[in-house]
Amino acid sequence: MENGILTEAQQKDAELITLLLDKIVKKKGFENIYANAEGYETPAKIRRSKDSEEYFIPDCTGEVNGRKSYFELGMKSDNERELVTKWRLLASLANYKHGKLYLAVPRGHMAFTNRILADYPIQAEVVKL
Template sequence: MIHADKEKYRDILENSVEYLEQHGFENIKADTEGYETPKSFAKKGSDITITPDIVAEKEGRKHYFDISLKSEKPKLLKSKWLFLNTLSTIKSRPFRLITTRGHYKFTSEMLDDINLNNKKLIKI
């Protein structure tokens, strides 16, 4: 999710963190209270920063997670996903999207638009 939606969907972020904890993920970093904030990546020459919603480890491997929810700025969300997908590919780390009921169609259409339709969604 983009930074503008963080407050609006804080409960979904917290539910996602609980889901990951229940499925064996450790050292969870999330952009919410009570957790360390994941590392941000800044674009050179501008003030744009990208922060994954959740970074967690399982079996010694770091995983990147982003929460997919309907947004007023889909272009910004698409560029964030493309960046995180590229980063995860370069570093050989999995990147997954988490979505909830009511947001499945939006998410699948967005993934089709940017040719990431091979991504499996975590549906909470």
Template sequence: MIQADKEKYRDILDSSVEYLEQHGYENIKADTEGYETPKSYAKKGSDISVTPDIVATKEGRKHYFDISLKSEKPKLLKSKWLFLNTLTALKSHRFRLITTRGHFKFTNDMLEDINLHDKKLIKI
């Protein structure tokens, strides 16, 4: 989810963190109250920074999660997903998308546009 939507969808972020805790993820870092904020990555030459919504570990492997919700700025969301996918591939981590009812089609269309259609979604 992009920074502009964080406040609007705070409840979905909190339920996603709960879901991950119930499924054995540890050392959870999330951009919400009560959790440490994940590391941000700044784009060189601009003021854009990319912060994954949730970072957690499970069985010794780091997982990056981004929450996929309908957005006013799909281009920014696509570039964030491509960056996180590339970053996780380089470091042998995992990148997953979390989505909710009403946002499946939007998410699948976006993944198709950027050729990440092989990504499995976590549906909450």
């Protein structure tokens, strides 16, 4: 698993990403799957800005009917500002590529995820893990 902004801070569990892949990504028929997990190619790094060396790495990406979608684990984070920045960026990219941003939320993180989505203009489909 590669570390970008937030990847290390959130302590994303490889088992949760595998669960995300099995329960959502593969079930919905996505192809060309890239995931930040063992056994998969890592998704493309998304630079924070032109001048920045910092980058975000989506948890997973996939395509269906030529539409690229992004998948993220919706988990609590102390660094809320960075999380909002990442989700807004991924939602914008997904919209640009006629796809969606899916937030897969493990047990215990739903209230946090819903609060972020209510407070900020982020277009995302929330899916329980």
